[in-house]
Amino acid sequence: MKINPFWVCLFFLISIIGQSQESNAPTFGKGLFNLVGKDSTWTMIVSARMQILAISGWDATDGGLQNPEQNFLVRRARLKFDGFAYSPKLEYKIELGLSNRDISGASQFTSNAPRYILDAVVKWNFYENFVLWFGQTKLPGNIERVISSANLMQVDRSLLNSRFNIDRDMGFQLRHHFNLSEKFLIREIFAVSQGEGRNITSGNIGGHQFTTRLELLPFGEFLSKGEYKGSDQKREKTPKLMLAATFDSNQNAVKTRSNQGSYMFTDGGFFETDINTLFIDAMFKYNGFSFMGEYAHRTADNPIATNLDGSLTGDVVLIGDGLNLQTGYLFNNNWEISGRYTNIKLSEEITGRTPQDQYTLGFSKYIVGHKLKVQTDLSYLSEDGGQDRLMYRLQLEVHF
Numbered sequence: 346m347k348i349n350p351f352w353v354c355l356f357f358l359i360s361i362i363g364q365s366q367e368s369n370a371p372t373f374g375k376g377l378f379n380l381v382g383k384d385s386t387w388t389m390i391v392s393a394r395m396q397i398l399a400i401s402g403w404d405a406t407d408g409g410l411q412n413p414e415q416n417f418l419v420r421r422a423r424l425k426f427d428g429f430a431y432s433p434k435l436e437y438k439i440e441l442g443l444s445n446r447d448i449s450g451a452s453q454f455t456s457n458a459p460r461y462i463l464d465a466v467v468k469w470n471f472y473e474n475f476v477l478w479f480g481q482t483k484l485p486g487n488i489e490r491v492i493s494s495a496n497l498m499q500v501d502r503s504l505l506n507s508r509f510n511i512d513r514d515m516g517f518q519l520r521h522h523f524n525l526s527e528k529f530l531i532r533e534i535f536a537v538s539q540g541e542g543r544n545i546t547s548g549n550i551g552g553h554q555f556t557t558r559l560e561l562l563p564f565g566e567f568l569s570k571g572e573y574k575g576s577d578q579k580r581e582k583t584p585k586l587m588l589a590a591t592f593d594s595n596q597n598a599v600k601t602r603s604n605q606g607s608y609m610f611t612d613g614g615f616f617e618t619d620i621n622t623l624f625i626d627a628m629f630k631y632n633g634f635s636f637m638g639e640y641a642h643r644t645a646d647n648p649i650a651t652n653l654d655g656s657l658t659g660d661v662v663l664i665g666d667g668l669n670l671q672t673g674y675l676f677n678n679n680w681e682i683s684g685r686y687t688n689i690k691l692s693e694e695i696t697g698r699t700p701q702d703q704y705t706l707g708f709s710k711y712i713v714g715h716k717l718k719v720q721t722d723l724s725y726l727s728e729d730g731g732q733d734r735l736m737y738r739l740q741l742e743v744h745f
Contacts, residue, residue: 352490364603375717376743380428385608388428394495394744395444396420401616403731405566405725411628420740421494423463434471438482440464453547454608460544463513463630475646479517481543485518485534486511486591487639488626489669492574496715498575498635498673499707500722500738503687505667509622509641511593514538514547514554514604528565534558540595542604550618552596554604560576560589567630575628575637576683576712577676602663604645609660616650633675641667648695663698673707683707683722699729716744 346495356418370458371379376390413744427438440463447659466480483491489502490510502510518539525531537543540554562572564586571585595603597617609616626639647734648662667690673683685705691698707722726734 363507364569374713376745386432387430390425390427392422392425392745394425394742395422396494398500398738399743400580400736401430401738402734402736405735410735420446423447425464430467434469436468438464438466438468439637445667450544451649455544456546458544458546462544467682474522476520478520480516481513482518483513484511484536484538484554484556484593486556486622486625487641488573488587488592488628488637489588489639492575493526493573494546495742495744496574496576498637498671498681498683499685499722500740503639503671504639504671504689504703505639505669505687508602508663508665508691509643509667510605511554511556511603512605513543515543516554528563529688530562530566532558534560535651538604540598540604541600550615551599552619554593554595554598556591556593558589560587562587565728567628571630574715575635576673576681576709576711576715577633577635578675578711580633580675582632585587585629585697587628589624589626591622591626593622593624595622596618596668598662600644601616601660607660609652611652611656611658613653616660617641617647617659617691618648618650621645630648631679634672635675636672638671639667639669641732648692660663661695663691663696665689665696675711681707681709681711683709699731700715701729702727703729715742718742 372662378391380389398418401418402414404412414630422444423440423442425440429436441461442463448461450460451457462481464482465631466482469477472476485491487510488505490512491508516536518534520534522532524531525563536556538554539549540551545597563582567585573580593603595672596619598620599606599615599617600606603620624639629636636638644666645662645664647721648664650658650660652658668688671683671685673681675681687703689701693699703726704723705724707720709718709720711718721739724736
């Protein structure tokens with residue numbers, strides 16, 4: 346019988362932690378185990394979470410709903426380890442995906458191995474408000490992508506995110522913040538990464554990816570990093586606002602969506618082109634009310650992939666624009682109603698895709714905040730000249 350070494354390592358790790366921490370388990374939602382070295386030179390919080398999802402979909406026609414489809418799946422199942430090593434100024438995070446959706450995408454570029462690793466990053470606060478990150482983690486892209494999938498207001502992210510996000514990559518990030526006044530906070534982030542997504546082992550094929558993000562918080566920080574969480578769980582006592590912009594340039598990119606999508610093969614190797622993506626987003630929260638807005642714009646120097654002789658390969662860069670607006674209100678009984686509107690306008694001339702509008706109505710019951718919640722939403726997708734679709738989703742999140 347063939348034994349996967351990943352599961353062997355995982356079994357021994359959990360066994361060792363369990364034996365050493367039988368009487369030191371934290372309360373629900375605070376991690377499975379909180380470990381501290383005997384000399385206090387290291388810490389580790391071990392946590393796990395899962396999302397169980399049910400989906401139903403129909404074609405929406407003049408004659409009613411037709412062609413029903415249903416699907417049940419473990420949307421996400423993950424383990425996370427974070428803490429500091431040697432000094433509180435040297436933090437780390439490791440996050441592993443276990444569900445099929447998490448580990449899918451094996452190819453020759455990942456050594457034909459499952460993509461278990463989501464995050465493996467070290468964060469070094471080397472001087473005052475400067476922090477250097479090194480490893481694989483999320484790039485500072487659109488706000489909806491940076492928000493953890495565990496902390497979303499609705500069942501999952503929008504079409505804007507699926508079409509334009511720049512996701513995770515391997516490289517460096519330099520982060521800094523300062524106060525313009527007593528409350529006005531400014532954050533700057535600059536990243537240099539490989540430019541081909543996560544878990545790549547084949548080296549850098551195209552050029553490198555450069556990402557810059559600027560965040561303005563005129564009324565100060567949100568409670569408990571609420572600018573990076575869906576829903577106003579802390580019920581901000583005063584209005585809080587974050588305005589931000591990201592510019593990402595992937596030089597000599599070889600994939601159809603910057604560092605995402607499929608590789609653009611040619612008869613001479615890979616098609617390369619510079620791909621630029623602009624994100625502008627906002628987050629506002631006050632007394633249970635929240636609003637999030639995002640705009641995305643993507644261009645490419647040459648969006649149509651060609652072979653050496655100039656013939657078309659069939660691959661194109663998905664250039665165009667996206668708009669996503671989302672709002673919600675959290676009642677005192679921890680029920681929340683939310684609404685979302687998303688508009689996608691890819692270049693029809695280049696991509697052959699017509700504009701899409703999606704309308705989503707969501708309901709959430711937070712039992713223990715985002716750590717234990719039930720979420721459901723109903724979405725209507727309208728596409729110019731295409732088939733309209735209705736989708737219903739129900740999801741349970743459990744986060745230890």
